[in-house]
Amino acid sequence: MKIAVLPGDGIGPEIVAQAVKVLNALNLDISMTEAPIGGAGYEASGDPLPDATLKLAKESDAVLLGAVGDWKYDKLERHLRPERGLLRIRKELNLFANLRPALLYPELASASTLKPEVVSGLDIMIVRELTGDIYFGQPRGISKLENGEREGVNTMRYNESEIRRIGRVAFDIAMKRNKKVCSVDKANVLEATELWRQVMIELSAEYPDVELSHMYVDNAAMQLIRAPKQFDVMVTGNIFGDILSDEASMLTGSIGMLPSASLDENNKGMYEPSHGSAPDIAGKDIANPLATILSVAMMLRYTVNDEANAQRVENAVKNALAQGYRTADIWTEGSNKVGCNAMGDAVVAAL
Numbered sequence: 568m569k570i571a572v573l574p575g576d577g578i579g580p581e582i583v584a585q586a587v588k589v590l591n592a593l594n595l596d597i598s599m600t601e602a603p604i605g606g607a608g609y610e611a612s613g614d615p616l617p618d619a620t621l622k623l624a625k626e627s628d629a630v631l632l633g634a635v636g637d638w639k640y641d642k643l644e645r646h647l648r649p650e651r652g653l654l655r656i657r658k659e660l661n662l663f664a665n666l667r668p669a670l671l672y673p674e675l676a677s678a679s680t681l682k683p684e685v686v687s688g689l690d691i692m693i694v695r696e697l698t699g700d701i702y703f704g705q706p707r708g709i710s711k712l713e714n715g716e717r718e719g720v721n722t723m724r725y726n727e728s729e730i731r732r733i734g735r736v737a738f739d740i741a742m743k744r745n746k747k748v749c750s751v752d753k754a755n756v757l758e759a760t761e762l763w764r765q766v767m768i769e770l771s772a773e774y775p776d777v778e779l780s781h782m783y784v785d786n787a788a789m790q791l792i793r794a795p796k797q798f799d800v801m802v803t804g805n806i807f808g809d810i811l812s813d814e815a816s817m818l819t820g821s822i823g824m825l826p827s828a829s830l831d832e833n834n835k836g837m838y839e840p841s842h843g844s845a846p847d848i849a850g851k852d853i854a855n856p857l858a859t860i861l862s863v864a865m866m867l868r869y870t871v872n873d874e875a876n877a878q879r880v881e882n883a884v885k886n887a888l889a890q891g892y893r894t895a896d897i898w899t900e901g902s903n904k905v906g907c908n909a910m911g912d913a914v915v916a917a918l
């Protein structure tokens with residue numbers, strides 16, 4: 568296995584270092600090569616996705632990414648900004664399926680802003696389409712109307728095959744879980760998502776064991792807060808998934824706990840925490856590395872196909888939490904507050 572390690576910006580290098588430590592401790596036959604992306608890519612070669620980084624990512628079996636972005640790049644031209652590097656690498660690698668589990672560890676039930684009885688036992692998998700929808704649809708832009716007023720335009724579009732391939736990912740995952748898929752759309756007002764719903768219904772005929780339900784996105788946003796345990800797998804488009812998965816992350820207490828996987832059709836993937844580069848806490852050794860470490864577990868599960876070691880890593884994280892180790896974002900009275908590096912060490916020790 569060849570893994571491209573792209574630490575990125577902000578807390579990226581700190582959290583990725585912990586994930587690399589965990590991978591090394593597993594003693595697998597894996598080679599890792601590091602390269603810059605985002606602001607680090609811009610600093611190194613004037614491009615948030617340097618050619619050499621993209622080449623390395625394409626030649627590797629998986630990519631382990633930290634996060635990109637810093638306020639100091641906000642004034643750069645749009646195509647030079649760190650986030651563009653991220654959008655481009657997803658598109659270039661054709662990573663159309665984004666898997667974001669929202670899983671609440673019992674030890675952290677009190678870290679959530681919701682009542683423990685609402686969230687304890689929570690285990691949702693959000694499957695978000697990642698390379699289509701209004702984020703990529705043409706036409707787009709800001710132009711001047713005849714009356715001199717400016718108009719901003721983006722286009723929501725999905726074709727059948729794009730919907731079917733992400734639907735398949737969701738149904739396949741549901742088969743390995745509780746066999747329930749909730750497809751989220753806005754079919755009452757948006758034709759693009761009316762088609763989404765039709766294709767999901769057609770696809771469900773191939774999965775008679777999976778129970779398919781549909782929910783409008785506004786209701787889904789509400790239900791995630793009201794009664795989140797009703798969900799098993801949620802599947803949705805790019806923009807709805809962007810918003811709902813961040814909402815779901817808060818059910819679990821901290822975005823610092825949530826891993827993600829972005830897969831192509833052959834299960835090659837990019838693995839990264841769901842959060843950003845957190846420039847406000849960068850370089851202070853206080854970031855939570857567990858989302859990145861849990862992303863390594865997803866890498867072992869989906870790309871390496873090594874379920875045993877995926878579970879070993881997840882259990883090591885659970886053990887470190889059970890022993891009372893907490894970074895600042897999940898710390899509660901009575902637990903043992905540790906920094907990013909020490910949390911990485913605690914997971915390695917638990918392994």
Ligand code: NAD
Nearest residue numbers: 634635636637638823842843844845846847848854855896
């Ligand atoms: P963010 O996720 O970086 O931070 C939001 C809040 O959560 C901050 O208070 C931060 O300190 C905290 N936080 C995030 N990760 C944490 C961790 N592991 N441990 C402890 N606390 C953590 O989002 P933001 O502040 O909106 O954006 C900051 C930068 O990150 C921006 O440049 C943005 O564009 C970029 N960003 C990148 C990604 C990505 O690389 N995938 C995703 C979102 C935002």
